[in-house]
Amino acid sequence: MWYKPILWICLLLLWPLERARWVIAENSSLSVNGSTNINKFSCEIPAYDQIDTLTLLKVDKQIALTGNIGLKVQSFDCHNSMMTRDLRKTLKEKQYPRLYIRFLSLSEFPELTADPKQITGWVNIELAGASKRFEINYQVSTDDQKVIHLLGSRNINFSDFNLIPPRKLGGMIKTNDQLTVAFHLKMKAI
Amino acid sequence: MKKILISGFITGCILFVLSYGSLFLAVRFFPVLFTEYNNPLFNSDDNRDMLFYLHAFIFSFALSWFWDRFKSLFRGRFILRGLEFGLVYALIALLPVMWISFSALDVTIAMVLSWFGYGLMQAIVAGIILAKINP
Numbered sequence: 001m002w003y004k005p006i007l008w009i010c011l012l013l014l015w016p017l018e019r020a021r022w023v024i025a026e027n028s029s030l031s032v033n034g035s036t037n038i039n040k041f042s043c044e045i046p047a048y049d050q051i052d053t054l055t056l057l058k059v060d061k062q063i064a065l066t067g068n069i070g071l072k073v074q075s076f077d078c079h080n081s082m083m084t085r086d087l088r089k090t091l092k093e094k095q096y097p098r099l100y101i102r103f104l105s106l107s108e109f110p111e112l113t114a115d116p117k118q119i120t121g122w123v124n125i126e127l128a129g130a131s132k133r134f135e136i137n138y139q140v141s142t143d144d145q146k147v148i149h150l151l152g153s154r155n156i157n158f159s160d161f162n163l164i165p166p167r168k169l170g171g172m173i174k175t176n177d178q179l180t181v182a183f184h185l186k187m188k189a190i
Numbered sequence: 191m192k193k194i195l196i197s198g199f200i201t202g203c204i205l206f207v208l209s210y211g212s213l214f215l216a217v218r219f220f221p222v223l224f225t226e227y228n229n230p231l232f233n234s235d236d237n238r239d240m241l242f243y244l245h246a247f248i249f250s251f252a253l254s255w256f257w258d259r260f261k262s263l264f265r266g267r268f269i270l271r272g273l274e275f276g277l278v279y280a281l282i283a284l285l286p287v288m289w290i291s292f293s294a295l296d297v298t299i300a301m302v303l304s305w306f307g308y309g310l311m312q313a314i315v316a317g318i319i320l321a322k323i324n325p
Contacts, residue, residue: 036228038221082229082296089230166234168227170210170242172217175228 018058018109022148022187024048030071030183032087036175043078043087045071054187058109065121068102069185090158090166090175092128100126101183104133112148112189116141123152125181130161148189153182197324198254201316202247209246209312226301250316253279257320268325272318279313280306 028048034041054067073093078084091099106121116139124133139151157177158165165175217224257275264271284306292302 038217039225039228041228080225080228082226082231085230086228086234090234164235166228167236168232168234169213169217169224170239171236172214173224173227 018056020056021190022054022056023190024050024052024054024067024069025147025186025188026051028069028183028185028187030181032076032179032181034176034179036173038173041078041080041083041087043076043084045075046077047075048185049075053190054103054185056106056109063106063109063121065103065106068100069183070098070100072098086166090163092163096128099128100124102126106138110138110140112140112142114141114143116149116151121152125156125161127161128163130163132156132160146188148185148187150185150187151182152185153180155180193324194254194258195251197257197320198251199247200323201254201319202250204319205250205312205316206243206246208315209308210243223300223304226298229296231296246312249312253313253316254320254324257317258324261321261324264321268321269318271321272316273314275317275321276310276314279317280310284309284313 026048029044029046030048031042031044033043048069049072050070052067052069054065057064057066073088073091074097076084076087076091078087102124104122104124107119110119111117119138119140121136121138122133123136124131134154134156136152136154139149141149143149156179158175158179159177165177167174253275256279261271264274266274288302288306288309291297291305292299
């Protein structure tokens, strides 16, 4: 097994490659939208607190996307302090302070134009100690400042991560299992 | 003792239907009043649901004993006796508990007032039933 990395390097050096590296900017954000039987809620992480890079690599017809983002659960803001604390508790913030989105692949090498392009890709979402792979719908575009905008969204369930949606007053108030996760990554090519 | 238990049980059954029925309808038709309950202060899982739904019976048995002990102090028609009994309970038990709850817990004044009103209504209904079945 020790020779596998060497083989990969040789393969990468010999193969005609298309590659790109993008640095994620601090003003990237993530939102989680959900509902209960009495209201809707929208919780956001308005800014990303780390500098990470995503690497795209086209080998043959495969587009590998590597890199991940780790977001602090404590940074969630539901615009209502009680709801914010409730979400953090549900996501087991004390045990698992960060949620991770690990990027795995893209359906095609994105064309960077002002016109948003729809592509799909696979990610691994790790939340509250459980991890699950999802296909994400992306929209990719660039603006005048050459900032790359990667918008992704996906419906997930609390139960995908072995989490129990909160219920109050003996079940009279129930949070629905489904959540919509949307993120907006603003990146610069390097 | 038997009379206390029987009146407590009957009161408990009636209060169970009225309390949880009205709570269910309030959640359904006035959802905005309940948004503050999405708060970690309130239990989120189902391990205490049984205790929550037993409240009507715990309350009724306690009031049934209290009524039997002090019913001679309440005079007039059964409705008036029940009303006075409910108000006495609210003054000596509910008000201090609500006071300490508001001062110690992260809850809103509207929430505490709604608990007070809910408890007062329960005590008046219990008082009227107890005055009727155990005069």
